Amino acid sequence: MIRQAATVGREGTPAVRAYAPVLLAVALVALLPLRYGDSRSMMGVVIGGVLFACYTIGFNVIFGSTGQLFLCTGALAGLGGYASAILSERHGLPMVLAMLLASLVAAAAGGLLSWIAVSRSLGVIFTGIVTLTFALAFQNLLLGQRDLTGGETGLVVDAGSETLLGEEVAPFYVFVALLAAYLALFRALQRSHFGWAFRALRDDEIAAELAGVDVKRYRVFAGTLGSGMIGLAGALYAHSEGFISPSTFSFGEVDVLVIVMLAFGGIGSLLGPVVGAAAFTVLEEWMDSFNEYRLIIYGSVILVLFLALPRGVVPTVQRLVGRLRRRRARGRRPAPAAQPPVDTLAPR
């Protein structure tokens, strides 16, 4: 059933139109060095934003698509970062190979967590707590295993310094390429039978199961894939930054931001992570000059945003556009209203 439906495509949208938002978003991001390319510190901020967009897409695959609340994005990224750093620095593996192996490690860890959650059929909160305990334990391991991870002082990662990643602007484009790949992958998932299954199981798990969707398999798949994506982004960051420490990947530094970015942009939507990452990167940068009130401003912004836009920016805008389009269509001829484009995996 699902496979048949998939061949028709997402409401029959041609590939060009389906991938246009990806191209547009990536093109806009890629233009950023025109404005900030001459400042090393601003480029660092921009790279941070793209990195978080990548994390958030990975988290979106797991949480947005299949409703598994993984509170260990930071830990998965850290697993990727540290594994890649240790493999390349200590064991002399080539950087790219180390990064790939590291993302496999993260994928395996995330897949295992997902498998545990699914096979014990844990709810949202319980999945959240189990993954949170994993994240906290991982943080403690980083601090404790001093000879391997350097403990609190962190780890210098040299392997990237003599490649592309050691240059001024080039690392930015590597991150943009990663972002483009992740967005394209997400869109491809949405258009494939995975997207149909994800939508079905988010809407009504039992109904999906009855319709023949193997809910468990899709959940574990999303957990594994998303974790691998997060791990790869973490590994890339470790090599481009040249230094990692436990706080680079701590819950407070990564997870909180990723959740807020996704919820702001729109859970389950394609461009939500990019919009969210952009908004909060700008906010962070702007708040830098008000360091004392940083937390207060942050908290207030979160409250205001979620009270005003509980669905997130992208779905809200899409609904507005859809409504406008329908109104215009009705104005021209009194035909049945066109369906608004369904761009989210989890329409609510």
Add this chain to the structure above:
Amino acid sequence: MRAVVFDGVVLGLQFGLLGVGLTLVYGLAGVLNLAQGQLAVLGAIVAALRIDAGTAVIPAVLAGVAVAGTVGLVLDLTLMRPVYRRRGEDRVLLGLLLMLGVAFIIDGVLVWRYPIEALTLRIGGDPVDILGVRMRTGSLLASAIALGVGAVLVLFLRYATTGKAVRSVIQDEEGAQLCGVSPATVRAFVFALSGALAALVAVTRSMTSPVTVNAGIDFTILALIVAVVGGLGSVSGAFLAGILLGIVNTVSAHYIGTYVTTIILLGAAAVTIVLRPSGLLGAGRE
């Protein structure tokens, strides 16, 4: 060995009291109060400021507890209203995010205004022998308060009319409403209660070690773990889980080492959740 276990029980009773507030609010309102630890610290800092200003200890502590309780009440009456209009996962997620925002604001205000404030209550008196273990008066008083409050809570929920109303809303919101119980009133009451309980934990904790401005996040995480291991919505479960985790904590800290301890503690929590998703004494699945 006995001394270590006793220390674990002392610690565990605090953990339990911490989990109770969270567990009640979740069981009742479906809101995971991520600002629980920040409310605790808020209460502690208010008490510390009153003490600095020359107020006697007991009124100062009561003031701290009252402030935290009031903030809990105000949160329920204002910010949580839109949350209660939602159902299921939507409610959980919005409640969680809004409370995260609240946690940031409380943390931010406290760290900004009183960066070095901390509450330390020194309880005088000689150590007391209990079953051959010399226990500090501070630990004993802290445990007595935790036990007393826990017992009062359990009795209150079982026998008092308001307590029964609370339990009825936890079991079935609509059914309770049909019987003339107002879920909104009960929720407001429990939110205030959980704020006050959080502040009380910070106070008892300060009898054995100082409670600093930035302790909020640690309190919150502990409360979460205890509440979930005990079974969300179960008061006695929270205490049982608190005591067990407290003992695990001190025993492994004493025999193995501190950094492994945290991992063991977290592992124990994770294993419990995986083996019994409804918690040690949880009534059933969500």
